[in-house]
Amino acid sequence: xxxxxxxxxxxxxVSAGCLARDGHHVIGVDVNSAKVDALVNGRSLVSExxxxxxxxxxxxxxxxxxxxxxxxxxxxxDMSLICVGTPSNSNGSLNLDYxxxxxxxxxxxxxxxxxxxxxxxxSTVLPGTTRNMVMxxxxxxxxxxxxxxxGLCMNPEFLREGCAIADYQEPSxxxxxxxxxxxxxxxxxxxxxxxxxxxxxxxxxxxxxxxxCNTFHALKVAYANEIGNICxxxxxxxxxxxxxxxxxxxxxxxxxxxxxxxxxxxxxxPKDCRALVYRAKEKDVETPLLRAVLESNQMQIERSIRMVExxxxxxxxxxxxxxxxxxxxxxxxxxxxLVETLVGRGYDVQIYDPNVKPEELFGANRSxxxxxxxxxAKLMQPDVDALVANCDVLVVTNGSEEFRQAVLAADGSKMxxxxxxxxKHSKEYNGNYKGICW
Ligand SMILES: NC(=O)c1ccc[n+]([C@@H]2O[C@H](COP(=O)([O-])OP(=O)(O)OC[C@H]3O[C@@H](n4cnc5c(N)ncnc54)[C@H](O)[C@@H]3O)[C@@H](O)[C@H]2O)c1
Numbered sequence: 001x002x003x004x005x006x007x008x009x010x011x012x013x014v015s016a017g018c019l020a021r022d023g024h025h026v027i028g029v030d031v032n033s034a035k036v037d038a039l040v041n042g043r044s045l046v047s048e049x050x051x052x053x054x055x056x057x058x059x060x061x062x063x064x065x066x067x068x069x070x071x072x073x074x075x076x077x078d079m080s081l082i083c084v085g086t087p088s089n090s091n092g093s094l095n096l097d098y099x100x101x102x103x104x105x106x107x108x109x110x111x112x113x114x115x116x117x118x119x120x121x122x123s124t125v126l127p128g129t130t131r132n133m134v135m136x137x138x139x140x141x142x143x144x145x146x147x148x149x150x151g152l153c154m155n156p157e158f159l160r161e162g163c164a165i166a167d168y169q170e171p172s173x174x175x176x177x178x179x180x181x182x183x184x185x186x187x188x189x190x191x192x193x194x195x196x197x198x199x200x201x202x203x204x205x206x207x208x209x210x211x212x213c214n215t216f217h218a219l220k221v222a223y224a225n226e227i228g229n230i231c232x233x234x235x236x237x238x239x240x241x242x243x244x245x246x247x248x249x250x251x252x253x254x255x256x257x258x259x260x261x262x263x264x265x266x267x268x269x270p271k272d273c274r275a276l277v278y279r280a281k282e283k284d285v286e287t288p289l290l291r292a293v294l295e296s297n298q299m300q301i302e303r304s305i306r307m308v309e310x311x312x313x314x315x316x317x318x319x320x321x322x323x324x325x326x327x328x329x330x331x332x333x334x335x336x337x338l339v340e341t342l343v344g345r346g347y348d349v350q351i352y353d354p355n356v357k358p359e360e361l362f363g364a365n366r367s368x369x370x371x372x373x374x375x376x377a378k379l380m381q382p383d384v385d386a387l388v389a390n391c392d393v394l395v396v397t398n399g400s401e402e403f404r405q406a407v408l409a410a411d412g413s414k415m416x417x418x419x420x421x422x423x424k425h426s427k428e429y430n431g432n433y434k435g436i437c438w
Pocket of ligand 1: 011012032084086122158
């Protein structure tokens with residue numbers, strides 16, 4: 001392919017070098033003439049292991065060229081990769097000035113381009129930017145239509161500085177957000193020969209994945225540091241603790257607990273978060289992240305309450321009372337807070353949970369129920385069909401297959417509030433469906 005790479009910083013230089021190595025004809029474009037001159041002379045001003053060699057080799061083969069003239073570069077190529085910087089503004093918002101400038105330049109050239117050209121955003125941009133800003137500027141400047149006259153993709157970059165070329169060669173995955181199938185098909189050809197999981201998705205999902213990744217990486221560092229600081233205050237080696245922690249690939253370093261949905265609860269997580277935060281306070285260790293966990297969880301419960309309130313219905317059927325499916329443990333179940341609040345605000349609530357039979361609960365579980373929701377027995381409905389018949393809104397709180405069947409049987413006649421995702425995509429529900437995070 002013939003590819004223009006706009007922005008010869010870390011991402012652009014590495015992409016340009018690797019694309020040339022993989023057989024593509026690349027024109028690097030930058031407003032900084034020093035970077036362009038260096039590349040023209042077979043050097044890179046970006047310091048990355050292996051990059052100098054790639055640049056030197058492929059400026060000789062002629063597959064890697066550079067210019068400050070973006071207009072001509074677009075006319076001479078089939079695809080433009082946007083790799084310019086997206087720094088922070090002083091208030092923390094994302095500065096899109098470089099993206100906008102480069103889109104104007106590409107758009108102007110697109111207006112003169114005789115064939116189909118694809119524009120692919122590799123810079124990190126917030127959800128909606130590619131469709132609402134990049135596409136609009138390109139269309140305005142070129143007078144052409146995205147999807148018909150030119151293609152549009154968002155392909156987030158996951159490389160790490162210091163091992164960027166190795167990461168390019170062996171990416172954890174290739175995520176291609178496309179305006180349409182044709183755009184994604186063409187953009188994916190960049191990576192022919194690279195062995196990796198390929199994901200095709202929407203522009204907005206691709207943009208969001210990048211932020212999910214980077215904020216998670218940041219969260220991991222901050223979390224490990226807080227745990228380490230608490231460990232040190234107990235004369236425990238925090239690094240050893242986290243090494244052992246990482247041995248658990250089943251629950252800790254795994255897919256578990258990473259699907260958005262309802263709040264956590266149960267007899268352990270809330271209690272243990274509280275205890276550790278309290279102990280840290282006693283030891284004068286600051287744990288802003290751990291302190292925020294329970295608050296964030298509470299916000300998720302409040303979000304579910306607002307979802308019910310926004311339906312403007314009063315008869316609410318709640319599917320599931322325990323904190324997760326397949327257990328009768330109701331201690332600190334977030335559903336109890338949801339139910340209590342709704343009852344307190346005058347809603348007519350019924351609950352169905354085949355695992356929870358108040359008359360059969362024992363010990364701590366029973367006293368928890370008695371204390372937090374004394375009238376729960378009155379709200380429990382043993383027959384799921386009767387509960388569905390008696391309500392206008394069904395709230396699905398966990399992933400029980402029985403609940404999914406109950407929602408399907410309601411056949412769009414009830415408003416569905418899905419806090420788990422089990423009934424997602426099952427049906428259209430006549431538009432009577434709301435998911436908590438989707
Ligand atoms: N650095 C990383 O490790 C990394 C990893 C993944 C994603 N990203 C994202 O990729 C993007 C680029 O990051 P970077 O670190 O390579 O940035 P950088 O600041 O190193 O390079 C950006 C380059 O764009 C050039 N530029 C600015 N305006 C231009 C224009 N109108 N035309 C042509 N070139 C122009 C600049 O001169 C500069 O050389 C950012 O959105 C960043 O968040 C960076």
